[in-house]
Amino acid sequence: MALRVGDAVRIFGLVSEEGRKINGCEATVLLPGDRCHVKLKSGVKKSVRESNLVATGEYDSDDGWNVTCVAKRPRLPGSGGGSLATTSTPAAAVQRGFSTSQVFLALTRRFPLVGRYPEIVDALRELERYEIACQGDDHADREFQRCNSEALEYARAAAVVCGLEWSLGEEIGRSGRAGAVALLEKEPYIGKFRAGQIVDLFQTGTCAALTAFRSGDAPISSKGVLRFENEARRSMRHAPEKRALNRVVGISHMCAIDLAGGTHRSLDKLRRETGAAPRHVRSVEELRRWPGLVQRLPRSTALAHSLSVHDELQEPVPLAEALEMRSAVEAAARRASKSGSDCPPPREGEPLCSCCWHAEHHKEPASWGDGKEECLLLPLVEELQQQRRMLRREEAFFHLVRTAHRAKGAGKPPAEAACGGAGAAGEEGGLDPSI
Secondary structure: OOOOOOOEEEEOOOOOHHHHHHOOOEEEEEEOOOEEEEEEOOOOEEEEEHHHEEEOOOOOOOOOHHHHHHHHOOOOOOOOOOOOOOOOOHHHHHHOOOOOOHHHHHHOOOOOOOOOOHHHHHHHHHHHHHHHHHHOOOOOOOOOOOOOHHHHHHHHHHHHHHOOOOOHHHHHHHHHHHHHHHHHHOOOOOOHHHHHHHHHHHHHOOOHHHHHHHOOOOOEOOOOOEOOEOOOOOEOOOHHHHHHHHOOOOOOHHHHHHHHHOOOHHHHHHHHHHOOOOOOOOOHHHHHOOHHHHHHOOOHHHHHHHHHOHHHHOOOOOHHHHHHHHHHHHHHHHHHHHHHOOOOOOOOOOOOOHHHOOOOOOOOOEOOOOOHHHEOHHHHHHHHHHOOOOOOOOOOOOOOEOEOHHHHHOOOOHHHHEHHHOOOOOOOOOEOOOO
């Protein structure tokens, strides 16, 4: 979108605390550029990226001229999954008379699951996972709740690269690195820094941020400085170690971050109570060497069991085996639902009715009832155990929520809502660790 001095624009898509306050505000362009200087109606002057501005009157919600264009646009062949498209490049959009704002381009672009540059897409998604490993998922950090915008930008970039309909190699050969970067900047969600990363990934298979993350170092920001900490003052180093800890069933992103950073409260508790504790934990092997720490972490019983089988759980599952297991579970669920639901049992090949799993349709016999005869999950588990597809309780840790929907909806405490009246709830409220 080529802005000029005096243009009326609207601000959108800012994620910082201050930025969210001016989202939706109209402003006047004072100085155009990659970062435009604009003046709000209140008289306050701000510096905003051009990609976060849309001309007043153009599409930025559900109004205006562009809505008509979007509603009438054709679907391209092979756009699969309901993906929508009308223009393959910004130039084509101009030829058809459409706006080339970032919002409009995003709404008129295909984002397939599989594209022509799988190696680049995999690298961008790896960068996304590293960002989540170091900062937590959206609003996961209770001390500094925010959207993980860095991870989101990598996810968006991966989707855009999947949908590219022009050749990176041909563009680099025709106009060099600078030309490819400039053309990528015209794609939705791609700025100059991200475009440079994509070209680096295409040419070398890696980029500075990916190399830093993989080696456990601080990544480089779009401003060219090292990101030693995020806004919550959490370290951006040791990303591989945090990812490895998070793979353990029972360890969340934030738990892994605090263990690797030495800030988890269980470390202090262990130190106070025993006089000895590790400074930090940055590997599964190190966590196993401190059983006292495991006992003080949340969901300690389940965590201890998951650590004992962790290596086995990391082994890849063949696709054929996974599909066969899913079919077996669905077949067992259908058999259990014949006596546990008021809905007619689904035919072979049809998806399970939601009534088979939840009591949202006011069907008393559903997945959770007052007794075993009204509970789909218990007969399902029993059949899978009889088929030796699931370990029995004496062979493994068995964790099952036992809250009846009917009692839960009436506001009764979990202990009174135990399925089948099986005693008081477990230590975590509504959980029975003895099952």
